[in-house]
Amino acid sequence: MSIKDQTEHIEIAELGQQLRVDAVRAADAAGSGHPTSSMSAADLAAVLLTHHLSYDFDRPDHPGNDRFVLSKGHASPLLYAMYRAAGAIDDDELLTFRRSGSRLEGHPTPRIPWVDVATGSLGQGLPVGVGMALAGKRLDRIPYRVWVLSGDSEMAEGSVWEAVEHAAYENLDNLTLIIDVNRLGQRGPTRHQRDLAAYGRRLRGFGWHTVEIDGHDVGAIDAAYTEARATQGRPTAIIAGTRKGRGVAAVEDREGMHGKPLPDAEAAVAELGGLRFARVDVTKPAETRAPHKDRSGHLALPRYEVGESVATRDAYGQALTALGTAYGDVVALDGEVGDSTRTELFAKEHPDRYFECYIAEQQLVAAAVGLQARGYTPFACTFAAFLTRAYDFVRMAAISGADLNLVGSHSGVAIGQDGPSQMGLEDLAMFRSVHGSTVLCPCDAPQTAALVAGMAGARGIRYLRTSRGGTPVIYAPDEEFPIGGSKVLRSGNDDVATLIGAGDTVHECLRAAGILAAEGIEVRVIDLYSVKPVDAETLREAAHETGCLVTVEDHRPEGGVGDAVAEAFADGRPAPRLVRLAVRNMPGSATPDEQLAAAGIDAGTVAAAVRLLSTES
Template identity: 65%
Template structure:
């Protein structure tokens, strides 16, 4: 039988240590931690199966604090489990400490960074999917949510997908403490309202008193015995529970307690309880068999869409590597990831029109060492920008592909045109941004993405482009192709993707009138081939960039960044999409945007006088 008195004392210790850590750090969220202390005490003492001494044990359960601001509670749990010392606990929020204001993977066994509300639960769905279909291990995923984040749309993307997928290895605990940062939440303590919503998404929903350790124990027991659906426990709690000065009081969010010594005394004083957390039964993750293969190759002169090359490259990569998995946002017949789905159905995940959940699921999968590629229209990835940003904070290795880039997609119109994507991904810390102009470049870069750390982004095109790169050429991240060059060049044209063909056409026209032009296919935008650009800038009188993207943050800005170190930089002009596009044929739209060959010729002549 569980020792309820011990669990009550453990909860009090978690509260005290939350107060102490926040006081030592001079900031933090002790009241948000205190409300969930009973919930986490029972979980830690009886239900979590996690070997803290071996945090990379593949059979371990996973605990995600989607309510990341309750980090003092999370760190107090680590102390109780023996994973950190009291000294480290009191380093909370100090420069250099592993115990940051919100949890990150710097402190094992933390899978992902949290703190952007609405992020942790979707990642938990990804981990649960991984347990079921990839690792094929019986570990459970536990997620602590706050009631304020229940207003986030991404939470309901997660509820919907988990319910549809029947993820009975996922248990969510919602700390319904009623108070947000500035006021009461939408539903307050309306547990029936929360239960109705969850049940509508196909979940088993349980409402309890979140300060009753026996009720918590019974609810967790129900969750672990439910075998056909995920479970959510809505726990009615008091923010700041146990200390009269802050218990259920507004205006106390995100602040250390004003009288910490008195609060600690009221909670029964400092304790030194330790918990022997259950360890999981040994288990090894599934390994998928492979039948080999080779990257696809195309002959020079063929007409192939880079999105088609992406799909075919994924198929072959999946045949070479059993750890490659692919997700798509229900546009796989456009991104062409459907080719992988047909070839390797056990490793393909349909995420539907839920881009935040798709990115989060990929983050969960890579946390378990799967090599995840996720794709949708480039325009729709902007919807998930925060999740990509949080993936970088999580030190995640993620491979993303955005198809249907720029005005060149044609008649679909501007709602479908990725025109901000390069800027968005260039701004992500440690990211790699690639925009191949032909099929052989695409295949080579897809293969290299599988080995890249951090967030990598491949931009692909809807329409076909001529294959101009040999399949044997050394295409690499950080590289470029000089398509034409001579000692008599007076102008350098830098292009990427669809505009490479326009740059070549323009070069033909200019050279026919005696103007020698260097053309660079800048397929790697970050990192960019600075040496080639600096050499071209030193050897020609002007540099002209042309891109199917807004002028802000795209190719032109990447080139300017690379040339900033040049003391003798020549004039640089950017051609980019300047006005809001409309529907039309690709050539009409590129002409209207002033990024076609005619516009390049005109700009070149203006620059050269």
């Protein structure tokens, strides 16, 4: 498939010019965009499209398709120009770039069937590509290749180097990184400018095979791609020296041209040789059969006896393992804390579907995004506090429309002596703010197991919060917990308030209710296990009947259970009195009971708050 003669060499160079012209035209039609960043990589794209990419544009779900990830998503005009050259879109659609209603957005999203994941937040393409390559090598066992086109600016992102190390560790020889070293970033020169060797030294230090080339020499590009495909046992990085705005003197290698249409698009098109309509017959992959991701097995969730003490993290690991036995598409990832999160239980039973990502939370989430893009159902887990490091990947996963299960263990002050650095106290707010997300906070083992099973069949970003210490089992094994629901655990006609907990604080609310009942004060107790979507109907009924809602959460007051409850009354209807108990202090090291008391979310404090309310009323 290499370039065979000079005529073919010229034709591919002409295709590169066509891609540049189309990038210029698309940005000019939109009045915005990044044509110069597209123009630098046009020759790299032309050779890939004509000689090395194996892809059936009529069957984007073909299991043998190569995957192409445009990590430098701002260069979307180049991607769309490639689609026109491949016959996937026509010229009219190309010129709808960035218009309202067009699927050709400013940065690519899976609204386009040939885009697997949204890009544009730099430093994410390679980490997600690692996940796709892992699927191909370890699960699918199909010889498709993952090609990632990256800019040089984004090589400063730490997430890139998490991916670089992980790819080398996993010997991902089905992964090729193409770095478009065009020297210029948004505001001026990049850190290493044209020093290709600087990138090469770093990548080779991690164990990558590297090739340094002139990114405008189509023969050298072709030879580099051929070398990458022949390299075994390690990933390859092609470090291509290019010139931003290549081919148009007014903008080539000039600062201040980033992110702008060309000043004179018509003159630029003429300088590039005019409009072209070449079509590329992209090589289609051989017929292959995707591995059967069987979901016909019997799901036998673990069962627990009422009254026994079980940590919800233990129930998570046990339920996940059961899910893996029943469902062949379920995979698990962990950030080197599997003995604490209990993901190790899955790893022991299903080692072929377990991925250890080590202490690299961005790569953890990115790999999960890549795996779900290949049809798997990932559960990625680490401490709730550490998922904050990967928040941008979660945000972009939502833009991708990804189906992703994330689990944060060791939540809240209830973890005890480890102190505040290990306490997830912002996670509910973080995940509630994600578009279309589901946020779950179970209080006991049966509820946890049922919710884990429910997550496997849900859509979008799903987050489950688990706790470190054992909590009493209060639900029978066959109790159902639909997403969006809640459980009324205690109620009566004389209730003067409603206590609302989630996770550990459900038990504090029940204890507080017992203390108050002994004093002749009756309260309702709601287990708000689904924090998003929230059970507004049950909350409104409780507000109507008791007049006062008291939320108790092992979380900061901003964005958690209290806000979720308040939003149920944000449509203008009469709102009840709302009292919010949450973690407002900065915890230190102490026992779990001491932590809950210091934060003011223990049973005694809850009971005291209700007494005060009763006195005031």
